[in-house]
Each structure stands twice: as C-alpha cells, then as structure tokens.
Amino acid sequence: MQIKILKEADKIIAAKRVEKDLEARNIEIMAAFRDEFKFCPVYFFFSNHSERIRQNKIDSVFVNNRLKIDYNIKPATENVLILDVGFIYFQAFSSSTEGIIVMDKQFNPLERPFPYYVRRSKPIPVLSKRMAEMVEELNHNLAKYYRKLKL
Structure with missing residues (x-):
C-alpha cells in the first residue's frame, strides 16, 4: 500500500527504496x-492474496525463493495454519508488539493453550530477537505442544 501511494505521488525513488527494503x-x-x-x-x-487464501482459492498465489508466483506450488493438505510476521495486538492489554502470530485459515488468531505467537522483543530493546531466533522459538514451541498432545 505504501509503495502504491508513493508511486501515485510520483515519488518513484522512494517507492523503489521501500520496495527493495520489503x-x-x-x-x-x-x-x-x-x-x-x-x-x-x-x-x-503476499498479503494481497489473503482473500484468495481465505476462500481456499490457492492456485497461483504461492511464491518461490525468488519471490515469484510459482504455479507448481500446491500444498498437500487443507489443514493449514497462517503465520504473519508483523505486529501482534493483545486486546486484553490494548497493546501490540512485533513478532510472529499463528492464525487459522480464516486468519483468526489462535488462542491458548496453543503456542500462537512469538514476540520479537526482550526485556532490553537492544537485545530484540532476530528473525531466525523468532522462527526457531516458534518451531520449538509448536513441536513441544504437539509432543504434549500426543502423550
């Protein structure tokens, strides 16, 4: 959205910089x-395909490692979770934090006891987790929860 607004305002260089950062x-x-x-x-x-995902119209929405639509990518199951990297809103506290949130295929955030989010922040802001650390933590939490369910 930001890129589109910049382009419409004829700020092409700024739009390209935002595009490259993204x-x-x-x-x-x-x-x-x-x-x-x-x-x-x-x-x-990409998020502009979210509505297609919600409607289970999953042909031609997935991208390869070069971020290009790949028509050959088709998930083998309809049992899916959606992960969003961005801001997580906590209604009970009327606050948000950066991280990864786990949602159902209608993009509804899951709830406890499911390990439905990982925060980027740590008590000291300069020690915030890198993306790889957040993903590793999410992987660990999901595996631990799954093992607990199987017992």
Missing part, C-alpha cells in the same frame, strides 16, 4: 523459515 525483509523471513522451521512444510504468499 523484498530484503521477505527474503530474510523466507531464509529464517527455510533454515530454522522443521515442524511442517511452509509456503509463502
């Missing part, structure tokens, strides 16, 4: 999941 962030997210997340298969899509 691409770098997306590549960092993909690399973190590729390297640290072993709990289940992971597929990536």
Whole structure:
C-alpha cells in the first residue's frame, strides 16, 4: 500500500527504496523459515492474496525463493495454519508488539493453550530477537505442544 501511494505521488525513488527494503525483509523471513522451521512444510504468499487464501482459492498465489508466483506450488493438505510476521495486538492489554502470530485459515488468531505467537522483543530493546531466533522459538514451541498432545 505504501509503495502504491508513493508511486501515485510520483515519488518513484522512494517507492523503489521501500520496495527493495520489503523484498530484503521477505527474503530474510523466507531464509529464517527455510533454515530454522522443521515442524511442517511452509509456503509463502503476499498479503494481497489473503482473500484468495481465505476462500481456499490457492492456485497461483504461492511464491518461490525468488519471490515469484510459482504455479507448481500446491500444498498437500487443507489443514493449514497462517503465520504473519508483523505486529501482534493483545486486546486484553490494548497493546501490540512485533513478532510472529499463528492464525487459522480464516486468519483468526489462535488462542491458548496453543503456542500462537512469538514476540520479537526482550526485556532490553537492544537485545530484540532476530528473525531466525523468532522462527526457531516458534518451531520449538509448536513441536513441544504437539509432543504434549500426543502423550
């Protein structure tokens, strides 16, 4: 959305800079999941395809490691969780924090006892977790929860 607004305002250089930063962030997210997340298969899509995902119209929405739509990527199951990297809103506290949130396929945040989020922040802001650390923590939490359910 921000890129579109910048382009409409004829701020092409600023739009390209935001676009490049976003691409770098997306590549960092993909690399973190590729390297640290072993709990289940992971597929990536852009947020502008969220409505198609909600409607289970999943053809031509997933991207490859070069962030290009790949028509050959088709999940093997309809049992999916959606992960969003961004701000997590906590209604009980009327506050938000940066992190990863786990949602159902209608994009509704899951709830406890499911390990439904990982925060980026630590008590000292300069020690905030890197993307790979957040993904590793999420992987650990999901695996631990799954093992507990199987007992």
